[in-house]
Amino acid sequence: MDEVIAEKLDAPAPVIGEVAAGEHRIKVRAALQDDPESPVVVLAPAMGVPAGYYLKFVAHLHRLGLQVVSYDVRGQGETGPRATRGTRFGYQDFVDDLDGVLDVVDQVVPATAPRFALGHSLGGQITMLHTAAHPGRVRGAVLIASGSVNYRAYPGRLRRYYYNLLGPQAIAALSTLLGCWPGERFGFGGRQATGLMRDWARQGRTARWRLSGSDVDYDAALARLSTPLLTVTVDNDALAPGSAMDDLAGSTPAPRTRRHYSEADAGARLDHFKWARNAGELATWIDEWIRGVLRR
Template sequence: MDEVIAEKLDAPAPVIGEVAAGDYRIKVRAARQDAPDSPVLVLAPAMGVPAGYYRKFVAHLHRQGLQVVSYDVRGQGETEPRVTRGIDFGYQDFVDDLDGVLDVVDETFPDTAPRFVLGHSLGGQIAMLHTAARPGRVRGAILIASGAVNYRVYPGLRKYYYNLLGPQAIAAVSAVLGFWPGERFGFGGRQAGGLMRDWARQGRTARWRLSGAATDYDAALERVSAPLLTVTVDNDTLAPKSAMDDLVGRTGGPRTERHYSSADAGAGLDHFKWARNAGELSGWIGDWVRGVLER
């Protein structure tokens, strides 16, 4: 299986199930190992990024002996329909969808296969919020190039434009149009208005208040005891270390911090490019997962 994935990076992994999510049917794909009890990583993608973007990263993780489950979130990649006026969802829906993906994992993999969540950017936020809301469901969480949106923790004066006014303007446009046409503005892709309002609210208030959520996420984050691996990357102005620290700083579990540099990768990096140059990073992840399981 490893050779197949390595040689056919443009071919998606096999579908192992679907999640019913409102008007959506989310296909769940898995790069599996011959040993069915190998650790399973569920990969939550960044805003506007299709799951296919991570195929090379998935191949590297697979070489580490890990089983990798991937999926496209609502309205992205192969998950249709595309977002438009009248279609709305938010962060809580994404948390619920990740839980549904883990239900598919439970139906497919044996109980002896440890479960982990791995999230990039917005996917890291969702992975962290899910870990807080569903304690004990996964053994640990891996966050890459992720962080809170809270404008206060970003460096320099640019934060007032890019991290405060920018998100609020996006939320306002989303409220008027009924969705965010990010493909026209070069940010985030086409997204539901509710998702962008949740995103902007966190940036403005520094609180995790999700529309329609029954969970007090600020309190739940303080109770997280699962191990965390947090990875920042070079040239990442969207998720600097201060944003990552703000996202996970209230949690109480053991945290391993790493920074992935261009020297580590052997190539230039930024908020997105790391996924195409993740051989060394995948080794770190494999070592960390094995370390967690040895505790």
């Protein structure tokens, strides 16, 4: 099976189940191992990035002996329909959907196979929130090129106020006016529901995790989190600098391993997105960290 995945870097993994998510149906895909008790990594994608973008990264992880589960979030990739005026979903829906994906994993993979969650950018935020709200559901969480969008966490006065405070608030306001965020027209985030963009902007403005339609106190849950974290920043990442990652991970007392993935490590040009296409060494770091967590 490992050789098949390695040879087909552009082929999606087989579907192992489906999550009913309102008007959306989320296909859950998994590159499994011959040993069903191998660790499982569930990959939550970035805003506007389809799961297919991570195929090479998935192949690297799989080649190291990990079972890798991927999916497209609502309105993204193969999880249609796309957001339009009146489409209603937000951060809490994404947290619930990740939990649903783990339910699908539970139906296919033995309970003795340790579960880990891995999120990129927005997916890292969702991974953190889910891990805090569902303690014990995963053995560890990996955050890559992610961080809080709290404007205070960003360096530089101009960037802090104009890009990271006023920018997100303008996006949320325009999303409300238009009925959705047409990100494909503005080169940011893809087409998204208004609720998602308002949740995103609220956290950036207030530094609090108050999700629309949710009664979960996520700030309190994060303050109790004890699940091990691996946080990875990358070179040339203006969207999620180290200070933003520290602001996100610093909201919890969980044991944390910090790594920085450089162009020298990757042997290629990197930024907020390009790391996924040049992640061989990073996959090795993740595998080593997972094995270390399991030895504790």
